[in-house]
Amino acid sequence: MTHALTPPVPRRPRKRLAALLASAALLGGCASFTPDGGFAPVQQTAKDRLGKDLHWARSDADREAIDQRVRELLAGPLSADSAVQIALLNNRGLQAEYQELGMAEAELVQAGRLPNPGVAFARTKQGGEVELEWLLAINVARLIAIPLFMEVESRRFAHTQLRVSLQMATLAADTRKAYIRALAAEETVRYMRQVMQAAEASAELARRMQQVGNFNKLQRAREQGFYADAALNLARAEQAQRATRERLTRLLGLWGAQTQFSLPERLPDLPKSVVDLPDLERLALEQRLDVRAAKLAAEQTAKNLGLTRTTRFINVLEVGGIYNTYNDAPSQRGYEIAFELPLFDWGDARVAKAEAIYMQAVDRAAQTAIDARSQVREAYAGYRSAYDIARHQRDEIVPVRQRISEENLLRYNGMLIGVFELLADARAQIASVNGAIEALRDFWIAQADLDMALIGEPRLAVAAGPAATAEAGPAH
Numbered sequence: 078m079t080h081a082l083t084p085p086v087p088r089r090p091r092k093r094l095a096a097l098l099a100s101a102a103l104l105g106g107c108a109s110f111t112p113d114g115g116f117a118p119v120q121q122t123a124k125d126r127l128g129k130d131l132h133w134a135r136s137d138a139d140r141e142a143i144d145q146r147v148r149e150l151l152a153g154p155l156s157a158d159s160a161v162q163i164a165l166l167n168n169r170g171l172q173a174e175y176q177e178l179g180m181a182e183a184e185l186v187q188a189g190r191l192p193n194p195g196v197a198f199a200r201t202k203q204g205g206e207v208e209l210e211w212l213l214a215i216n217v218a219r220l221i222a223i224p225l226f227m228e229v230e231s232r233r234f235a236h237t238q239l240r241v242s243l244q245m246a247t248l249a250a251d252t253r254k255a256y257i258r259a260l261a262a263e264e265t266v267r268y269m270r271q272v273m274q275a276a277e278a279s280a281e282l283a284r285r286m287q288q289v290g291n292f293n294k295l296q297r298a299r300e301q302g303f304y305a306d307a308a309l310n311l312a313r314a315e316q317a318q319r320a321t322r323e324r325l326t327r328l329l330g331l332w333g334a335q336t337q338f339s340l341p342e343r344l345p346d347l348p349k350s351v352v353d354l355p356d357l358e359r360l361a362l363e364q365r366l367d368v369r370a371a372k373l374a375a376e377q378t379a380k381n382l383g384l385t386r387t388t389r390f391i392n393v394l395e396v397g398g399i400y401n402t403y404n405d406a407p408s409q410r411g412y413e414i415a416f417e418l419p420l421f422d423w424g425d426a427r428v429a430k431a432e433a434i435y436m437q438a439v440d441r442a443a444q445t446a447i448d449a450r451s452q453v454r455e456a457y458a459g460y461r462s463a464y465d466i467a468r469h470q471r472d473e474i475v476p477v478r479q480r481i482s483e484e485n486l487l488r489y490n491g492m493l494i495g496v497f498e499l500l501a502d503a504r505a506q507i508a509s510v511n512g513a514i515e516a517l518r519d520f521w522i523a524q525a526d527l528d529m530a531l532i533g534e535p536r537l538a539v540a541a542g543p544a545a546t547a548e549a550g551p552a553h
Contacts, residue, residue, distance in 0.1 A: 110186055115178045115238055122242040122366070126532055127249050129158075129165050133175045143167060147335070154339045157256050157521075160329060164252040165245065167330035174244045181230075181237035188226040192216040225380075232377035239370040243533050246366070250529035252328045254522050259321040260340050261518035262314065265511055267342075269307070269314040272507045276300075276307035279500040300497065303504070344517050347471060351464045354457060360531065361453040367533035368449050371442035378431075378438040449533070456523070456530035463523035467516040470509075478509040 113133075120131045134140045143166045150159045165171065197212040283300035286292040326336050354360065362368055485502045488494045 110182060114175075115182045115234060116175065118238045119175075119178070119242050119245060123165065123245055123249075126246060127161065127165075129162050129249065131245065132166055134172055147331075151331075151335060151338050154341045155256070156341070157253055157345070160256040160325065161249045161252050163329045163331075164248055168248055168328060169330055171245060171248050174241050177237055177241055181234045185227065185230040185234045188230040189223060191223075192219040229377060229380055232373055232380065236370055236373050236377065239366050239373065243366045243370070246529065246532045247534075248328065250525050250532075252325070253525045255321065255325040255328050257344065257518055257521040257525070259318075259325045260344055261514055262318040262321045263340055264343055264514050266311070266314045266318045268507050268511050268514070269311045272504055273307045273311045275500050275503045275507070276304040279497060280304035282496060303501075307504075344514065344521065347464070347467050347517060347520065351461055357453050357457055358450045361449050362446060364531055365449050365533040368442075368445055370533075371438075371445040375435070375438040375442045378435045452534065453527075453530045456527040460520075460523040460527045463516070463520040467513070467520040470513040470516040474509050475513050478506045482506045 114135075116131075116133050123129050123131045132139060132143050132146075134143055147163055147167050150163050155163075192215065195212075195214040197210075197214070199208075199210040199212075201208045201210075279300050280303070283292055283297045287294070287297045326332075329335075329338075331338065482502055485494060485499055
């Protein structure tokens with residue numbers, strides 16, 4: 078809908094137009110870019126939920142500050158917290174996600190900007206008569222709708238901030254799990270090399286004993302099979318070590334000489350007790366960002382529906398002032414009004430579509446809450462189970478295998494058993510240690526999954542948010 082204005086106009090319309098433009102200018106003045114581009118809520122989420130710092134590299138100075146911080150963190154053996162901090166600072170994919178904030182803020186600022194006026198000039202000549210026509214057009218509908226558009230874009234901006242916060246938290250969880258897997262793979266390789274050494278010594282001893290006639294072919298083949306299995310398991314462990322380290326490297330955003338970072342020799346110890354969370358589901362519904370994003374998407378879609386109902390009959394409404402001049406006659410003044418008659422399209426189709434989109438957003442929000450409850454229950458059960466398994470491995474299986482090994486060593490020294498029995502027992506003991514390493518690894522991964530389950534899942538936030546808002550947008 079267009080408001081056409083041509084000077085001069087009658088005095089009363091001029092006052093009304095001035096008041097309208099003044100109010101619109103006041104609203105448009107409220108729309109401006111923030112110094113941080115809407116980054117503060119994401120930073121606060123990282124600080125509150127993860128205890129980590131974020132930095133948006135928007136200039137060369139910002140990038141240099143990040144590089145300096147990364148170099149400091151890489152100076153010594155990498156801890157889990159240091160790995161997460163490096164990823165949150167240095168991962169370029171996360172930096173790309175921050176640009177979504179800039180785009181969303183630009184849409185918000187654009188929604189609050191005054192529309193540019195249009196100026197038209199026409200000169201016609203008929204015989205000796207010359208006619209000049211001036212037209213100044215302003216989109217009055219756009220002026221009136223600025224508060225509505227700004228509210229819609231504000232909700233969209235808030236949803237973007239939540240989604241970026243979820244992506245940030247997901248990267249932190251993925252990095253922590255990748256760190257645990259890489260560290261466990263390093264420790265497993267060290268123990269598998271010990272198994273390999275024991276199997277190699279056993280196979281070599283069996284070969285020599287067969288040569289002197291003290292071993293038959295079956296006994297020699299059995300020891301050779303142990304050696305072949307140990308070699309295969311070591312190769313698999315080394316491949317897993319390389320793969321897990323490379324995944325961690327990618328998440329950290331490292332390249333070149335930075336990829337030579339060092340890791341500790343062993344996993345962190347098992348905690349003395351597990352975390353008790355009696356109100357797990359309530360805590361998840363209060364804290365999860367995807368639940369908040371789903372609610373915000375439903376509210377935004379409801380607002381879009383209200384705007385659709387408001388403007389269903391106002392498709393085209395043009396108000397214009399006319400001012401024509403002639404070289405041989407007095408100037409001509411007047412106004413014109415043009416509007417569309419709703420004879421065929423009453424806007425009910427647009428309203429019905431908006432209502433369907435709103436109900437879709439409501440159902441998605443409800444499903445997000447259901448999924449959130451289930452996910453936290455599953456994550457907490459896995460966390461408790463992993464803790465019990467790791468503790469059983471540490472307190473029962475490994476000590477028993479160690480006592481058996483000590484007893485066998487005494488029996489070997491007393492010449493009650495041979496060297497092959499001693500080597501076989503050593504392989505079994507090392508295998509039990511590897512089982513304890515895997516159980517401890519699974520526990521720390523389960524704890525990372527539980528932490529992420531209390532924050533949210535980006536997949537649910539995306540399903541509940543942009544799909545609904547994008548479809549509801551054209552209904553304006």
